[in-house]
Amino acid sequence: MQATTSATPAPPAADTSGATAATALTAAALLAACGGASPGAGPAASPGASVLGTVVRADAISDAEAARFLAQAAMASERQQIAAVQQLGYAGWLDAQFALPPSGTRWDWLVAKGYNASTNKNSEAGFDAAAWRKLITAPDTLRQRVTLALSEIIVVAIDGLVGLGWRAFSAAAWLDLLEAHAFGNYRALLGAVSTSVAMGQFLTFRGNSKANPATGSHPDENYARELMQLFTIGLVQLNGDGTPKLAAGTPVATYGPDDVSGLARIFTGWDVDLTGTSTATPDFIRRPMRQYPARHETGPSSFLGHTVPSGLSGADALQAALDIIYAHPNVAPFISRQLIQRLVTSNPSPAYVARVAAVFNDDGQHVRGNLRAVLKAVLLDPEARAGVSAATTGEGKLREPMLRFTGWARAAKASSATDSWAIGNTSNPATRLGQSPLRSPSVFNFFRPGYVPPNSGIAAAGLVAPEFQIANESSVIGYLNFMQRVVAVGVADVLPDYSAWLPLADNATALLAELNTVLAAGQIGGATQSLMLGALNAMPSGSDARRLNRVRVALLLVLAAPEFLVLK
Structure with missing residues (x-):
């Protein structure tokens, strides 16, 4: 397998290091694309760092x-945040992040930039910039990471927001909604989701009407089905540790077609609220949908062994239905496991899932669904904080392309001088990342939590690897070519600041050690480092242009390393 190279970082014309840089960059591409390095053991837990239950000492955090903690809990690892974790401890850092105020909304940024002009009604203009801007710059980095995780569990995609116009504002409002509930209660989040205009558009229950015997029409079942299958209880009944319940050796289904039909009756009569406004501006998109009683099914609705009685208003029927679903014992293990997968590891042990699910069911104050408590349980669990061991089967996860990109952007202090953040849609796997915020191809996300790469060692080991569903020959090479250009010249007006690393550049060992720590949590092993050092030491040094070129090459080598791509 070979990777093409383009936009090689080039020094001034009088400097001959450009050819050497091109050679090193090609080596970086081959290193990741062809698996040309052996993973090495990551750092062991330092003697002063201990894990007792979910209590982690603040002292002696290396x-x-x-x-590594920030790679799980934040949009990136940055020197400032590393120091904060060491000063506050893991739990203290989480508490400090919980206490940070929200960092403004994507909606308000779009308005401030004039994207609410009528000429933008039928475009997506501004959304990608608004999304990337927060992921790269917002100080509440934990909130951004959780918002991204929730967007991959409760999925809305901008391309599916049809029928009303203002897609950029619908998508921005959706991310703002998830962010507003990221540290709140999961039941409250379900309530907000179920009246969201974006969700009403995406899963097509906006404008849904009760059955009409005269025409034979029935309520749209999209949202009723996915609310159960993807957002709350899943397809099979679960034990408290996330393992399936079996009957005669076969998993037991959670619901059937009649349950979907019964629940769909609840989601009738909901539509946009145009009171005092119109579709000429996007303002109505931000409002919760309202009930139109003439379209709502007022008869009883039965599902999951329960019945919402007749005669309730549409709003009351919705709350009753959500309470029934939320009370299902699957919710805690089903959502807990996916949060672990999005933040920590693809294959959490049943014991890990059980510990987090127990906190989901009771945060210690008899509150169910407290996401702050759940996130602490996920990130402070012994399996999350134990020392890395390369010999542990199933440990870790493939980094999503979006997180690889934000890892570079935040560590490199990338900024947009014009505040336009013109990164754009990075979905193309051949030329960009193969993933972009809120651009999933379907409600099933970019990848499924149970995805198993066929004919692989992962499959043979009985493991799952969700992110590998978007990893293929095209996306591997596309990512490397894209990041080669990004590392060299940025993206549009989004430019990096490498000044902190330039003083290290003449010493390849020191430079690589710093980038290994900040970007890869020290997990790049000796064999891979030897290859990298060989490439870096072959490059000229001693001038600012040469130092900059060394930093660029070292960055791409780290971003291409197998031990960076797979976080353990």
Whole structure:
């Protein structure tokens, strides 16, 4: 397998290091694309860092341990955040992040930039910039990471927001909604989701009407089905540790077609609220949908062994239905496991899932669904904080392309001088990342939580690897070519600041050690480092242009390393 190269970082014309840089960059591409390095053991837990239940001491957290924690809990590992983790401890850092105020909304940024002009009604203009801007710059980095995780569990995609116009504002409002509930209660989140204009558009229950015997029409079942299958209880009944319940050796289904039909009756009569406004501006998109009683099914609705009685208003029937679903014992293990997968590891042990699910069911104050408590349980669990061991089967996860990109952007202090953040849609797997915020191809996300790469060692080991569903020959090479250009020249007006690393550049060992720590949590092993150092030491040094070129090459080598791509 070979990777093409383009936009090689080039020094001034009088400097001959450009050819060497091109050679090193090609080597970086081959390193990741062809698996040309052996993974090495990551850093062991330092003697002063201990894990007792979910209590982690603040003392003696190494740089690598702090960076690994941030790779799970934040949009990136940055020197400032590493120092904060070491000063506050893991739990203290989480508390400090919980206490940070929200960092403004995507909606308000779109308005401030004039995207609410009528000429933009039928375009997506501004959304990608608004989304990337927050992922890269917002100080509440934990909130952004959780918002991204929730957007991949409760999915809305901008391309599916049809029928009303203002897709950029619908998508922005959706991310703002998830962010507003990221540290709240999961039941409250379900309520907000179920009246969201974006969700009403995406899963087509906006404008849904009760059955009409005269025409034979029935309520749209899209949202009723996915609310159960994807957002709350899943397809099979679960034990408290997330393992399936079996009857005669076969998993037991959670619901059937009649349950979907019964629940769909609840989601009739909901539509946009145009009171005092119109579709000429996007303002109505931000409002919850309202009930139109003439379209709502007022008869009883039965599902999951329960019945919402007749005669309730549409709003009351919705709350009763959500309470029934939320009370299902599957919710805690089903959502807990997916949060672990999005933040920590693809294959959590049943014991890990059980511990987090127990906190989901009771945060210690008899509150169910407290996401702050659940997130602490996920990130402070012994399996999340134990020292890395390369010999542990199933440990870790493939980094999503979006997180690889934000890892570079935040560590490199990328900024947009014009505040336009013109990164754009990065979905193309051949030329960009193969993934972009809120651009999933379907309600099933970019990848499924149970995806198993066929004919692989992962499959043979009985493991899952969700992110590998978007990893293929095209996306591997596309990512490397895209990041080669990004590392060299940025993206549009989004430019990096490498000044902190330039003083290290003449010493390849020191430079690589710093980038290994900050970007890869110290997990790049000796064999891979030897290959990298060989490439870096072959490059000229001693001038600012040469130092900059060395930093660029070292960055791409790290971003291409197998031990960076797979976080353990």
